Amino acid sequence: MSADAALVAAHGPVIAQGVDEEPMAPNQRDPRAGTGTLIAILCAAYTLFHLIVMVLYPLETWAYRMIHVCGGLVIGFLTYSALTQGDGDSDAPSRRGAVQTVLLGVALIGIGYGFAVIAYAWGAWWLAGVAMPPAFGFRTYGMPLAIGTIAAIVAGWRYSSRNRGRIYPADLLLCLASIAVLGYILFIVGALRMRAGTGMAQPGDFWAALTGVILILELTRRLTGLALVIIVAVFIGYSFLGPWLPGFLNHRGYTPTRFFTYIFTDQGVLGDPIAVSSTYIILFIVFAAFLQASRVGDYFVNFAFACAGQARGGPAKVAVFASGLMGMINGTSAGNVVSTGSLTIPLMKKVGYSPKSSAAIEATASSGGQILPPIMGAGAFIMAEVTGIPYTDIVIAAIIPALLYFVSVYFMVDLQALKLDMKGLPRSELPRFGTLVRQVYLFLPIVILIYTLFAGYSVIRAGAMGMASAAVVSWLTPYKMGPRQIFRALDMGARMSIQLVAVCAAAGVIVGVIALTGVGARFSSLLLTIADQNQYLAMFFAMCISIILGMGMPTTAAYAVAAAVVAPGLIQLGVPVLVAHFFVFYYAVMSAITPPVALAAYAGAALSGSDPMKTSVEAFKLGLAAFIVPFMFFGSHELLMQGEVVDIVHATLTALLGMFLLSAGVIGYYFGQASGLVRIVLIGAALSMIAVGLLSDIVGLTVAALLFLWQRKMVSPASLAQGSD
Template sequence: MSQIPTTGADAGPMIAQGVDDEPLASNQRDFAGLMKQFVALICVAYTVFHIAVMNLYPLETWTYRMLHIAGGLFIGFLSYSALTLKPRDPGQTARRGALEWAVLAVAVAGIGYGAAMVAWAWAGWWFAGIARPAAFVFSTFGLPLVIGTVAAIVCGWIWGDKDRTGAHPADWLLGVAALAMTGYILFNVGPIRLRAGTAMAQTPDYYAALAGVLLILELTRRVAGLALVVIASVFIGYSFFGPYLPGFLNHRGYSPERFFTYIFTDQGILGAPVAVSSTYIILFITFAAFLQASRVGDYFVNFAFAAAGRARGGPAKVAIFASGLMGMINGTSAGNVVSTGSLTIPLMKKVGYPAKSAAGIEATASSGGQILPPIMGAGAFIMAEVTGIPYTEIVVAAIIPAVLYFISVYFMVDFQARKLNMKGLPKEELPKFAVLARQVYLFLPIIILIYTLFAGYTVIRAGTWAMASAAVVSWLTPYRMGPAAIYRALDLAAKMSIQLVAVCAAAGIIVGVIALTGVGARFSSLLLGLADQSQVLALFFAMCISIILGMGMPTTAAYAVAAAVVAPGLIQLGIPVLVAHFFVFYYAVMSAITPPVALAAYAGAAISGSEPMRTSVEAFKLGLAAFIVPFMFFSSHELLMQGEWLDILHVFVSAGFGVMLLSAAVQGWFFGTIGPVLRAVILVAALSMIEGSWLTDAIGVVVAVGIFLLQRNVIGPRQLAKGAD
């Protein structure tokens, strides 16, 4: 089959070139030479290990998850500095003072001794069959390991090198500490499974778990910022200070030994979030890396520009499609804003969108990708793991809410474009749709993924086939994936997964605290008390808590925490499990565009040059439907594909009309400019469509038709008022 050109005169100008390349974070290293090859080799081995275990050689659960975390920590500490990086001048070398050398010596001594003891135990087992090493080996390894880990963390905070091309010695030591901690737990995994979190927990277990928690929190700080670390630290503090707190927050308290050993079990760090990150998340990140290596992401964006670039406010409508699709795959709202927004935001400004609107549209579309099936970032996988509901059922349930969200955003940008009298991009500046349409086979990996999922394949097998199909499809383009390209994709997959590995492990700490202290059950009782007054009030309270818990956190962690704290209370209210989890999931996702801490909006503001807080308010307005849709599917379960098809069709059509009216009210445009009074009337009509009954739907339609006739001068204000009487 002949290749269809993706560049040059035949295809027209390709607007998107490398749009899905992963930008380096401000503290992410960019190695060169042998160091680059070494890290790449470790990353490839890390990815291949996961794919092999998932498809060919299953491992015991704790062992697999511990190796998943250990590898992520090792790669993460080498790849991400404790400080913001900058290029070093040629010939400049790092100079270390006496105090830095002293702290490094403590780190080397402590971590070195702990690692040596663990290595001694494993060597005795491998070479001499000694199952129980001498008592001093494990009784003395723990405290030095913890002291050395703390010293290495502090050294990185104060003296970490700011050179992108090399790793600080303290970061190497932290990687070794991660391996030592993992080595101890795996050597004793059987007994630890029985005694962790009980009075039988031993002191070495406690030190290993404490070192692991410190390492996870430090890597999370480096890759995801302070918000999640602060929240996790508050929950850890709550475990110890609970006896001194009033009301439903009070609990008996726990000893450090019991707490930290409990946290490092499948009730905490090794629980549902890490179960998902070690399987579904890393598999689909690898799928996304294969799509990037084959430049399919560029095709998605160029296809969107060819299809909608000439429309009114074209770049904004392109952003809705392209950013939603890319956000679905890469699983991070803010990260997707940075990658696709660097292209779409300047083009939106070019056709007349204000800077804050351009950034807000990109942030809203990218966040919407987290609720877009079939991948939904990583939320669908965690939901399936937590609830036990089949993944395919969750994906089907997500279809209508996602469509409503993107319908709302589409009308938001369309009405704004009409109001500001915007134009699209000139035809000669856009790719040729006819040429790109003949390359529609590049959507095959997504189609194969959907087909295999609903054909009865497991999620892992379906994801593996989709990943392989991305490599095969690349041979129909100029970007054929040979061994070198596959090697780069496997390398990229590991690097892309580090943030989510750390985030899921940190979320596991919070989930473990909730399970240990029982605060989730007490929170459920609080919701039940509110529901006695008003179920809507209880839902509103649950919405606020989900958003607050998610502020500043990646979507994966935000949902994992909200699912542990809020969802059980909603289920006790009598809300079905699927509805309750979708309710908190939507608000956890939308925390990325909710002021005052709106990470996705702030990322867009940095690109557009707009004021961050105003941008977050704009993004909140554009995504307003997502704050109403959960109340819609609470009152009408048919929106989650629950019920008869006729009922599902009815609520879908009425809800779709409702979100269109909501967009009109927000933007002040409905077949022409509308003033404050008519905006308020249309808002009431939009909200009346939420309940889903025929009567409220009729009210909404009648009001909308009346305003349309008024704007078309078919009737006047007096006749409209008389009709209302």
């Protein structure tokens, strides 16, 4: 009997199988035989390298981060094509010709020369102990390397193979270019630390940095589309156009050598986003890969279906729980929608949700995973790195806002099911709850992770222990993790992390521009000027900027940029550091469901067959709590666990009631169908409960009670009029 058959026999119907597996992207390659095996070995080695450095043998910071970036570039160019892939064998021979030959020739000569110079320098050092670089080679390698890289990229845009099983030669050359950049920077890293971004920077430094930025932007384009690339390009252009810009955007400008060498330091590409990507992000992505390889992730979803699948609108409630949990771990809203949504969206449609609502619910829940502690889709780690606030303090502060968000989404899902008289899935189609309860030990990896984090272990040690526990727990299931499964988990970990490596490196360029030009400080001054008129107006302006900066960007990059641009201005307004960063973090995350560029909602619409724009509007409505909660904890720091216990409990209870009233107003169901006027009054009562103060709470409770009596037909306009007499 196979493992899957044994699972069905033991548990009854199994709804979730491989639910958290990453679907293949349109431009992702799938090489077979020896090539595929070599790439898998490279991926596993990349993951293993990070685990060894993090847990056993620390490496010098710049070297480690450069290897992290370079390895990501190499794996990315091997596994993702410049063009959308097909399943056939056609390579579009009609497009082949002299232009392609010239481009590939230029790429081969330029990259080959640059790579050979760097290889010669390292060979001379290792074999003959010559530590001085070859002067002529280091003066002349750079321009050919950059030109060859550009030629290879253009060739890929025009002529890449459409066959998933083949790697286009230009992409192999881009791998060599990535290694050449790494080799140059590591060879002169000591001197580069001193002269990068100054007048002492050498031409070779400039060409290596320029080529590195080009490679990062090309890989980012392949993995996330043009949105982030365009934003980075705008910031780069701003660095050179500053002398001609008006107002607070004006600056004196920079030479290309100073700019690019500064960008490729720990103030830019190798800065905070990559610091987090090379440690916490890759660690927890590998943790998620271990859960996936051991099928523990499937158990989470099956358990959720066993608990709530039979309730009204059951699949939607399962999506809220399961997608939130998976989104917390895998760190990408749109990616989580595609993976878990392939299961939950069809089941939601089956019980009566419209395609638009099904996709919106999945997008809202998956985006909420990015604010769900303890992992928060890597957001907690970036926040800890940027602010210096202990990770555990950030996780504790995130509990109540996340609770409010998911309670609000749950209320909306439940009230919509009640309004439309939906049923759940038949018990015969669901996993057996009693059997799954007896396997509750499969939650141990998550429990161990949380316990070790709060027991004082380092985040890295806690993640490693959680990873090991996932492998051990798998031996209590039909899917035991042996050497083959562990190798697969290491391979998947690298593949799953590549997008975030590229995104964090690209975000580092933006962070570097902000630091170099000082535009962040000028933006802070602008916020202060607005705050002189009204502080809430300044906060609203900060909200809009955070959302706009995040549109079309993965949430990790969105927060990294917003933290550099917006958060310092809020801190200058007198907002506490933790509150300021949580404020921009929420809106950067929720840009994934904010029209007109809502990546998570668009991903759900593609699965459900609904209209993308209507789906994004619906997701915005369902996730409305996330747009209100930051103003709540701005006005009441108790919602971030700051203050006395009694005040925290009071603020939480009134906020929860406010979330219920808000959900009822948005859905239009409050102990019965709610008219348009009742919905408006409900939302007003919700905002009153959300506001800080005893008087506002009394007003909200009174209005809620009167509306309850109205909806139950216990009062009428006549009786209210008599009461007024």
